[in-house]
Structures are given as C-alpha cells and as structure tokens.
Amino acid sequence: MKQSTFLAWTTRMPLIQRWGLMHTFQPENVSEHSHQVAVIAHLLTVIKNKKFGGNLIAEKAATIAIYHEISETKLQDLSSKVKYHNPEFTKEYKKLEKIAEKECLQTIPEDIRDEFEELLVQDKVDPAYKDIVKAADILAALIKANNELRFNNVEFAHVKINLDNKVNSLKRDMPEVEYFINIFLESCTATVDKLTDLDG
Numbered sequence: 001m002k003q004s005t006f007l008a009w010t011t012r013m014p015l016i017q018r019w020g021l022m023h024t025f026q027p028e029n030v031s032e033h034s035h036q037v038a039v040i041a042h043l044l045t046v047i048k049n050k051k052f053g054g055n056l057i058a059e060k061a062a063t064i065a066i067y068h069e070i071s072e073t074k075l076q077d078l079s080s081k082v083k084y085h086n087p088e089f090t091k092e093y094k095k096l097e098k099i100a101e102k103e104c105l106q107t108i109p110e111d112i113r114d115e116f117e118e119l120l121v122q123d124k125v126d127p128a129y130k131d132i133v134k135a136a137d138i139l140a141a142l143i144k145a146n147n148e149l150r151f152n153n154v155e156f157a158h159v160k161i162n163l164d165n166k167v168n169s170l171k172r173d174m175p176e177v178e179y180f181i182n183i184f185l186e187s188c189t190a191t192v193d194k195l196t197d198l199d200g
Contacts, residue, residue, distance in 0.1 A: 006107040009073040018077050019144075022159075025151040030069050030077055033140060038065035040136035043184070047176040048132070054176070056128060065133045067119050071100035098123065135177050138166050143188045150189050 013031035042062040048054030069077075075096060084090050101121045108116050118124045125133075142163040148156040171178045187198060 002109075004107055004109055006104065009104060009107065010070070013069070013073060016072055016077055019079075020077055021079050021082070022155045023153065024155075025148050025153050028144060030072050034066055034069050036140045036143070037068060037133065037136045038062040040139050040180070041065040041133050044132050044136055044139075044174075044176050044180055047179050048174075051179060052175050056132065061129050061132045061136075064119055064125055064129050065136055068122075068133050068137065070104050070120050071097040074100040074103060131174070135170050135174055138163060138170065139177070139180065139185075142167060143185070146185075146189050 013034065014029045016030040018028045018030060018033055039062070041064070042058045045054065045056045045058040045061040049056060049058070078093070082089075083093055098121070105113060105117055105120050118126065122130070142160070145156040145160040145163055149160060167177065167181070171181075187195060190198065
C-alpha cells in the first residue's frame with residue numbers, strides 16, 4: 001500500500017511558529033494554537049446548544065478547528081495584518097491557501113478521503129461551523145494578546161484593540177461569545193495560585 005504523508009505533515013505543525021514578525025514573551029506554535037481553538041470551539045458550540053437554541057455537533061466543531069490551519073503545513077504562518085493589508089495580496093494568498101488545503105486532502109488515501117473534505121477544505125466547511133471556528137480563533141488570539149500584555153509586551157497593544165473590535169462585532173450575532181467571555185476569559189490570565197483559589 002502507498003504511504004500517506006498526511007500525518008507526517010500534521011505532526012510538523014509544532015515546528016510552525018505564530019506571531020513571526022513580533023516579539024513574544026511566550027512563543028506559540030500552530031499546533032498549540034489549533035488545540036486551543038478546538039477547545040474554545042467545542043465550548044462555544046455547547047454554550048450555543050444549551051443556552052441559545054443551537055443544534056450543532058460540538059465534536060464536529062472541535063475537529064474542524066483542529067484542522068483549520070492545515071494549509072500552514074505547506075505555507076507556514078503569515079501575520080493576519082500582512083495577509084489582509086492589501087485586497088489584491090489577500091486574494092492571491094487565499095488562492096494559495098485553497099491549493100494547500102487541497103494538496104493536504106490529496107495526501108489522504110482515496111477510499112477514506114471523502115470523510116476529510118468538509119474538515120480540511122475551507123470552502124467545503126458548513127458555514128455554521130465555520131462561524132464558530134472563526135469566533136474561537138479570534139478568542140484564542142485575544143487570550144494570547146491578554147497574556148502577552150500581562151507581561152507588559154506592548155507589541156500586543158494594537159493586536160488587542162483590533163481583536164476587541166472583532167469580538168464586539170461577534171457578540172452582536174453570537175450570544176455564545178458574550179457568555180464565553182463572561183464565564184471563561186478573565187481567568188485565562190490568572191496565576192496558578194489565583195486559579196487554585198478560584199477552584200476552592
């Protein structure tokens with residue numbers, strides 16, 4: 001049987017560093033980021049279903065989130081500020097992302113490939129799940145920015161302003177985002193001692 005390179009590519013995700021153009025107090029790689037986005041997407045979906053009448057599958061949201069940066073196994077991480085600073089550049093880069101996603105899909109054996117298309121290829125992801133994962137992605141970045149600012153890393157000051165604006169926009173249409181912020185966000189910058197006190 002022909003060997004698939006799919007898992008080999010995904011296991012290299014810890015080698016891909018995020019925030020490459022910025023000084024970071026705590027480095028973050030794409031694998032760590034994807035895990036955090038998956039946890040948040042799962043939480044958001046459960047909140048949506050339990051509190052706001054949603055009917056999505058939380059495990060599916062988490063799985064889509066795990067793979068949401070799959071194109072970066074081929075392209076590496078690119079700052080969103082760079083990616084979106086020019087419409088023409090954005091358009092061309094999006095084309096590259098689509099090619100990379102499809103290349104990743106092609107590495108999966110053909111007889112099971114259909115199970116992965118709606119997870120890996122962003123154009124094929126159900127819009128309801130895509131919205132949840134995008135919100136989770138933004139919230140994960142906000143947690144990162146808050147933690148960097150906790151250690152007085154002013155490089156993230158403008159990042160937080162931008163993310164706060166995005167979160168405020170999300171809250172208008174996604175009440176689960178506001179619930180998440182009220183219940184989970186503040187403790188993400190707490191010390192271990194403080195977390196232990198909160199759990200007591």
